[in-house]
Amino acid sequence: MNAINKENNRNHLPVEKTKVGVKVSNINPITDGTELVKAISMITVEIIEYVENSVVIKTILKKSSGTVSVISVDTGEGLTERTTPFDTFAQVIDGEVKLVISDKEHLLKTGASIIIPAQAAYYVKPDGRFKMILTMIKSAYE
Numbered sequence: 001m002n003a004i005n006k007e008n009n010r011n012h013l014p015v016e017k018t019k020v021g022v023k024v025s026n027i028n029p030i031t032d033g034t035e036l037v038k039a040i041s042m043i044t045v046e047i048i049e050y051v052e053n054s055v056v057i058k059t060i061l062k063k064s065s066g067t068v069s070v071i072s073v074d075t076g077e078g079l080t081e082r083t084t085p086f087d088t089f090a091q092v093i094d095g096e097v098k099l100v101i102s103d104k105e106h107l108l109k110t111g112a113s114i115i116i117p118a119q120a121a122y123y124v125k126p127d128g129r130f131k132m133i134l135t136m137i138k139s140a141y142e
């Protein structure tokens with residue numbers, strides 16, 4: 001196995017040979033449209049792209065016990081008020097977000113996280129673009 005193939009196996013990214021060298025693709029493959037491919041390393045912030053004037057949501061994992069989703073929100077966009085029946089762990093992976101939970105505003109910057117309590121009303125104030133991972137674990141006891 002040559003050095004290029006060893007590097008490709010280590011990073012799990014598609015490699016394209018070019019006339020001037022090797023281009024490593026950052027394409028994030030999708031299986032059936034509901035989850036990302038398993039056992040493939042990815043750069044978390046590159047799982048989803050910003051789309052002008054849009055909110056984009058991509059499911060990373062979807063199971064009967066919960067979901068992990070990544071969301072990108074472009075400048076001027078937000079999320080309307082909602083509640084969920086289960087606790088939700090929110091992690092900002094790019095930018096910053098003003099997240100309002102039960103009428104209290106929280107400014108979360110890249111790397112910050114917060115747990116949104118079950119049944120709590122929350123929304124996102126539109127104020128710049130950001131990416132965030134939302135993890136909801138379902139429990140029969142809540």
